[in-house]
Amino acid sequence: MSLLVLGTVAFDTIETPFGKAERIIGGAGTYVAWASSHFYKNIKLVSVVGDDFPSDELTALENRGVNLEGLDIRKGEKSFFWAGRYHNNMNSRDTLATELNVLENYAPVLPESTKKVDYLMLGNFAPAVQKSVLDQLTERPKLVVMDTMNFWMDIAMDELKTVISDVDVLTINDEEARQLSGEYALVKAAEVILKMGPTHLIIKKGEHGALLFHQEGMFYVPALPLEEVFDPTGAGDSFAGGFVGYLAQTDDFSFENMKRALVYGSVVASFCVEKFGPNKLKSIDDEAIKARTNEFLKLMDISMPVSC
Amino acid sequence: MSLLVLGTVAFDTIETPFGKAERIIGGAGTYVAWASSHFYKNIKLVSVVGDDFPSDELTALENRGVNLEGLDIRKGEKSFFWAGRYHNNMNSRDTLATELNVLENYAPVLPESTKKVDYLMLGNFAPAVQKSVLDQLTERPKLVVMDTMNFWMDIAMDELKTVISDVDVLTINDEEARQLSGEYALVKAAEVILKMGPTHLIIKKGEHGALLFHQEGMFYVPALPLEEVFDPTGAGDSFAGGFVGYLAQTDDFSFENMKRALVYGSVVASFCVEKFGPNKLKSIDDEAIKARTNEFLKLMDISMPVSC
Numbered sequence: 310m311s312l313l314v315l316g317t318v319a320f321d322t323i324e325t326p327f328g329k330a331e332r333i334i335g336g337a338g339t340y341v342a343w344a345s346s347h348f349y350k351n352i353k354l355v356s357v358v359g360d361d362f363p364s365d366e367l368t369a370l371e372n373r374g375v376n377l378e379g380l381d382i383r384k385g386e387k388s389f390f391w392a393g394r395y396h397n398n399m400n401s402r403d404t405l406a407t408e409l410n411v412l413e414n415y416a417p418v419l420p421e422s423t424k425k426v427d428y429l430m431l432g433n434f435a436p437a438v439q440k441s442v443l444d445q446l447t448e449r450p451k452l453v454v455m456d457t458m459n460f461w462m463d464i465a466m467d468e469l470k471t472v473i474s475d476v477d478v479l480t481i482n483d484e485e486a487r488q489l490s491g492e493y494a495l496v497k498a499a500e501v502i503l504k505m506g507p508t509h510l511i512i513k514k515g516e517h518g519a520l521l522f523h524q525e526g527m528f529y530v531p532a533l534p535l536e537e538v539f540d541p542t543g544a545g546d547s548f549a550g551g552f553v554g555y556l557a558q559t560d561d562f563s564f565e566n567m568k569r570a571l572v573y574g575s576v577v578a579s580f581c582v583e584k585f586g587p588n589k590l591k592s593i594d595d596e597a598i599k600a601r602t603n604e605f606l607k608l609m610d611i612s613m614p615v616s617c
Numbered sequence: 618m619s620l621l622v623l624g625t626v627a628f629d630t631i632e633t634p635f636g637k638a639e640r641i642i643g644g645a646g647t648y649v650a651w652a653s654s655h656f657y658k659n660i661k662l663v664s665v666v667g668d669d670f671p672s673d674e675l676t677a678l679e680n681r682g683v684n685l686e687g688l689d690i691r692k693g694e695k696s697f698f699w700a701g702r703y704h705n706n707m708n709s710r711d712t713l714a715t716e717l718n719v720l721e722n723y724a725p726v727l728p729e730s731t732k733k734v735d736y737l738m739l740g741n742f743a744p745a746v747q748k749s750v751l752d753q754l755t756e757r758p759k760l761v762v763m764d765t766m767n768f769w770m771d772i773a774m775d776e777l778k779t780v781i782s783d784v785d786v787l788t789i790n791d792e793e794a795r796q797l798s799g800e801y802a803l804v805k806a807a808e809v810i811l812k813m814g815p816t817h818l819i820i821k822k823g824e825h826g827a828l829l830f831h832q833e834g835m836f837y838v839p840a841l842p843l844e845e846v847f848d849p850t851g852a853g854d855s856f857a858g859g860f861v862g863y864l865a866q867t868d869d870f871s872f873e874n875m876k877r878a879l880v881y882g883s884v885v886a887s888f889c890v891e892k893f894g895p896n897k898l899k900s901i902d903d904e905a906i907k908a909r910t911n912e913f914l915k916l917m918d919i920s921m922p923v924s925c
Contacts, residue, residue: 397801493705496842517825520842529839529916534804534828569921602921608837609917613877613910 311351311376312557313423313450314341315442316432316546317412318356318380322392323542323585325399330540330585334366336389337432337456340543343590344550344577345430346373347598349557353423355379355442357411359386369591378420386411399538400515419445428557431455431476432546436468443475452562454478454553455507456545459485474506477562480549482513495520496527509567511552513545521571525564530571531608533579533601540585544578547590551577576601619659619684620865621731621758622649623750624740624854625720626664626688630700631893633707633848641894642674644697645740645764648851651898652858652885653738654681655906657865661731663687663750665719667694677899686728694719707846708823727753736865739763739784740854744776751783760870762786762861763815764853767793782814785870788857790821803828804835817875819860821853829879833872838879839916841887841909848893852886855898859885884909 316338323330338356345352353376360382371377392406417438429450431439439455455476461469462485473479473489479502487493490501495512499522502510510522516538518531552574559566576598580589624646631638646664653660661684668690679685700714725746737758739747747763763784769777770793781787781797787810795801798809803820807830810818818830824846826839860882867874884906888897 494842494844494846496844514825517822518837518839527842527916528919529826530919531826531837531839534802534835536802536804538802565920568919572919572921606919606921608835609919611836611838611876611880611914611917612873613880613914 311426312428313353313426314430315355316341318358319389324394333586337546340546341432341550342375343587344547345554348554350374355417357381357415359388359411360384362388379423383411427451429453430553436465436472439472456480456549462488478509479507480511486512528568530575538582541582544581547581548574548578619734620736621661621734622738623663624649626666627697632702638893645854648854649740649858650683651895652855653862656862658682663725665689665723667696667719668692670696687731691719735759737761738861744773744780747780764788764857770796786817787815788819794820836876838883846890849890852889855889856882856886
């Protein structure tokens with residue numbers, strides 16, 4: 310039993326109203342791997358870095374049980390770099406720099422050991438790369454979760470839709486759901502998107518929580534109101550990582566269990582934003598996750614007779 | 618046992634991406650009265666209109682059990698008029714016209730029969746008017762709920778804070794909570810505001826739901842994702858009306874019951890936005906409210922073992 314994670318491993322320079330962090334560790338693959346490692350131990354990461362990427366960061370991932378056989382370390386090349394600045398509301402940001410570097414002509418080659426997996430998390434990457442990973446698998450995984458972003462909708466919508474048609478769960482934000490479906494109301498957007506292939510759609514709304522859509526119904530998980538939101542980078546990836554990690558742990562894809570996975574995704578994301586980069590994700594333990602899960606359950610707890 | 622409602626009764630002209638409605642019935646007092654009438658029958662409305670206000674609208678309210686002894690009908694004067702246009706996202710709007718008319722020099726005079734009430738809803742109005750109603754009561758009600766808006770924070774913050782210091786529950790939106798407290802994070806904003814007097818703070822987030830803050834904890838109620846949001850006008854007032862109406866019906870101000878009241882507030886608000894003006898609020902019955910409450914409970918339903 311194993312979980313294959315595809316996603317960028319990168320350097321980020323991040324400015325928020327609270328400070329600036331230069332060339333820290335980032336990338337969707339990094340966040341997904343750290344987040345899911347709190348729930349599941351047999352993780353394989355597929356990605357690419359240059360030889361400028363610090364080896365102790367890779368060792369730290371391996372020590373968490375993340376297998377790096379599928380990580381392509383390119384000699385003489387530089388890792389992907391992104392720089393961004395968050396606005397005061399922390400809900401929107403400007404991209405200041407994007408240096409593709411090793412990503413420019415990346416075509417993943419899966420090691421034999423990663424060609425048969427039970428769970429697959431296609432983290433944000435070019436749709437062609439996501440499709441290539443799917444195509445190299447010798448058997449379809451029991452569960453395929455996919456994250457993407459508006460950037461790919463702008464430049465590669467057709468390829469993107471091809472990948473979407475082949476996944477079980479799609480996670481995007483509200484604006485992306487509107488762009489992908491052409492519908493403004495999220496209920497209608499979900500109807501359209503669920504016809505594209507996925508059985509489950511998760512619409513992430515940042516500080517406003519997330520919605521799960523499935524033919525059995527809708528479920529809403531709030532974001533935990535926090536004293537400090539320090540750096541929203543990676544929150545969506547951490548959410549996806551907690552979500553897929555819990556599903557891999559429990560191997561139960563019922564609607565009821567998907568709802569629980571959504572709560573754990575929110576729990577992990579709530580930690581992620583409390584420090585720059587994945588630092589907080591690295592420092593939390595099971596006790597911290599349990600305590601915060603209890604905070605979520607209190608926030609959502611309601612018992613009422615249906616009468617008026 | 619009775620519920621006193623203060624709030625404007627007015628004409629609104631509303632433009633949304635879906636159409637335009639000219640000089641329809643509006644005002645905070647109207648929405649609160651209709652919304653709370655679904656939960657509680659002994660309601661007294663304090664407000665002012667001109668003699669241009671249609672008498673059949675007043676009769677409809679009376680038929681719902683709303684006592685209008687405290688409604689000042691000014692001969693030869695015109696009712697308050699507001700015109701606004703909603704942006705495409707329906708979450709923000711521009712004010713196109715505000716004609717105060719009868720509101721210009723309104724100083725409410727409570728009839729003897731409304732000077733002793735159990736529950737008081739101070740709907741959005743000038744803080745001086747809200748204070749005047751509080752001051753005329755011969756006994757403090759068991760529960761005082763207050764709504765207000767950024768407009769009063771801009772021009773009458775000191776008077777506003779005086780009223781806030783004397784209420785049990787304050788309902789405002791997220792931007793208003795930030796403006797009132799000077800804190801960006803809602804958890805911190807709530808800490809500051811709860812020191813101003815209220816024991817409960819409700820932060821309304823429109824399509825993103827609402828948060829209840831109290832020393833016993835936080836509670837989050839989502840907004841129901843809807844196929845069509847036709848007109849957001851009055852949603853916040855309907856929310857407050859459903860909330861206070863349920864509390865008046867149950868006469869139970871425990872944190873657990875406040876949470877239930879929050880759900881009913883959201884239920885009523887979800888109906889409000891489905892048609893122009895208070896039309897939908899007028900047409901729903903107990904069965905519709907029960908059915909929609911069930912939809913909310915499904916949206917929020919989670920059962921999970923706290924483990925990871």
